[in-house]
Amino acid sequence: MNLGLENRVAIVAASSRGLGKACALELAREGAQVVICARDTACLAATADEIASATGADVFPVEADLTGDAQIRTLVAETLARFGRIDVLVTNNGGPPAGFFDDFDDEAWLQAHQLTLLSAVRLIRATLPAMRARQWGRIINITSVSVKQPVDNLLLSNVYRPGVTGLAKTLSAQLAADGITVNNVAPGYTRTDRVLDLARARAADGDQTVESVLADTVANVPMGRLGEPGELAALVAFLASEQAAYITGATIQVDGGYVASLL
Ligand code: NAD
Numbered sequence: 001m002n003l004g005l006e007n008r009v010a011i012v013a014a015s016s017r018g019l020g021k022a023c024a025l026e027l028a029r030e031g032a033q034v035v036i037c038a039r040d041t042a043c044l045a046a047t048a049d050e051i052a053s054a055t056g057a058d059v060f061p062v063e064a065d066l067t068g069d070a071q072i073r074t075l076v077a078e079t080l081a082r083f084g085r086i087d088v089l090v091t092n093n094g095g096p097p098a099g100f101f102d103d104f105d106d107e108a109w110l111q112a113h114q115l116t117l118l119s120a121v122r123l124i125r126a127t128l129p130a131m132r133a134r135q136w137g138r139i140i141n142i143t144s145v146s147v148k149q150p151v152d153n154l155l156l157s158n159v160y161r162p163g164v165t166g167l168a169k170t171l172s173a174q175l176a177a178d179g180i181t182v183n184n185v186a187p188g189y190t191r192t193d194r195v196l197d198l199a200r201a202r203a204a205d206g207d208q209t210v211e212s213v214l215a216d217t218v219a220n221v222p223m224g225r226l227g228e229p230g231e232l233a234a235l236v237a238f239l240a241s242e243q244a245a246y247i248t249g250a251t252i253q254v255d256g257g258y259v260a261s262l263l
Pocket residue numbers: 013014015016017018019020037038039040064065066067092093094095096142143144145186187188189190191192193194195
């Protein structure tokens with residue numbers, strides 16, 4: 001299937017590693033020009049080189065901390081200066097810390113609000129004028145299965161990611177007339193540095209091996225394995241495509257069957 005992404009311009013947030021990087025790679029494979037961003041300059045530059053040499057795409061790395069409004073506006077301005085348009089926005093960020101209610105003070109709640117909800121609000125706000133100008137756009141938010149099935153020790157994710165879902169659903173109705181779709185993808189347990197680092201930390205804290213921590217992690221996943229970042233990225237590329245023009249306001253999980261709800 002030709003997804004019609006040749007020469008589209010895509011910003012993928014938080015994309016030096018993990019899910020964001022996989023999305024940038026997949027969009028580049030489909031012929032898009034891709035803007036990637038993160039705070040870690042060296043890793044960001046290496047990722048840009050890796051994607052460009054694997055795909056031949058024009059990959060533009062912009063250093064940005066997505067907890068700040070000014071840096072997000074600069075990211076969008078630099079994209080427009082370089083490419084003159086923005087067709088696709090994938091919102092994403094580092095994950096909020098794991099923990100339970102007693103673990104978090106006001107500062108932790110405010111930081112999670114900024115990291116998880118406000119960064120999506122700011123990215124969309126900064127990007128919308130360029131999409132409206134061309135009457136075409138695809139906004140795809142990377143959230144989590146926690147929006148469909150709260151995860152015990154991920155309280156901050158359970159609270160703020162549904163906020164992103166509410167934002168997307170509301171905007172999807174309001175932006176449809178401008179040819180802009182807004183959808184969410186909800187990853188389950190996926191093999192990225194974040195998941196492997198958490199497993200290593202849990203193994204170091206207890207008397208388990210990393211392998212047995214990962215086996216516990218996938219015990220409730222019907223597929224019996226972690227997801228691969230490329231499996232989420234394939235859905236993101238489809239939602240960015242011409243063919244996905246009639247899909248909006250949806251949340252689709254990529255979780256090996258983990259979410260137990262009907263819808
Ligand atoms: P990761 O740690 O592998 O990658 C995170 C990326 O975000 C990196 O490129 C990092 O440099 C960048 N980043 C972090 N903080 C940033 C900031 N303030 N400004 C700019 N860039 C920043 O994580 P991942 O596994 O790819 O997860 C991405 C998102 O998806 C997270 O919010 C995570 O909680 C969520 N998620 C992941 C999984 C999973 O299993 N991997 C499951 C559900 C949800």
